[in-house]
């Protein structure tokens with residue numbers, strides 16, 4: 318992992334939340350990274366931005382460096398090569414912790430997550446440990462997505478909710494706010510998931526830790542420029558991991574129930 322550029326950030330933050338770092342992972346987003354950065358800047362001037370680039374062959378890292386040179390509140394984390402979304406976020410979260418931020422935001426670079434909606438997510442973070450920008454709650458929307466992507470996302474989220482018994486409607490969604498103390502409690506550095514399952518694994522850990530999750534409706538738009546990194550490998554990873562976690566949870570519940578019965582028996586005079 319190479320270093321973040323050494324520029325200082327301002328100290329004031331978002332009212333009621335504190336200093337916020339928006340982490341934007343990028344892989345081949347040269348045409349998007351400037352647009353998203355200036356939209357974030359305009360929408361919430363008090364946040365800092367960290368672009369976590371995996372040495373994109375299309376030169377996204379150079380574009381990001383130019384943005385950072387122009388704006389002291391934009392930083393770049395250059396990573397050696399493509400290691401997946403999960404690893405990029407874990408590295409970005411570690412920077413947030415090291416630099417004493419109070420909250421981190423996850424946001425895609427491709428414009429699917431509208432920065433103009435970020436104030437609503439940050440407002441909700443005043444009363445929550447984690448805020449999920451949600452497509453699949455009342456008021457949430459998806460714009461310009463083909464029916465098969467909608468079906469995949471809705472079906473995947475329904476399966477996840479049932480398999481893991483989590484009251485989250487958009488566990489795969491990647492537009493989020495984490496308060497730093499909450500992030501510490503879920504030991505984010507040990508998260509192994511890479512693709513969509515990274516978001517599910519974090520949701521699961523937050524839920525199991527008893528932390529407060531709030532879902533805020535968002536309008537999610539299909540990317541306008543650049544290529545998707547979604548693949549059958551990413552979908553397969555999510556399906557496999559959710560199934561494994563669900564099976565493990567059921568096995569643990571049965572073990573607990575059997576142990577409870579045996580203990581009750583042992584206590585009987």
Ligand SMILES: Nc1nc2c(ncn2[C@@H]2O[C@H](COP(=O)(O)OP(=O)(O)OP(=O)(O)O)[C@@H](O)[C@H]2O)c(=O)[nH]1
Nearest residue numbers: 342343344369371400401402405425426545546547
């Ligand atoms: N640093 C880094 N960023 C990644 C990697 N894979 C994806 N990203 C970024 O993660 C964000 C989400 O990726 P997308 O390709 O938009 O994936 P998606 O949103 O699931 O798919 P679409 O809906 O088709 O756009 C984008 O900002 C990508 O550039 C990776 O391996 N490393």
Ligand SMILES: [Mg+2]
Nearest residue numbers: 425427429540
């Ligand atoms: Mg996308």
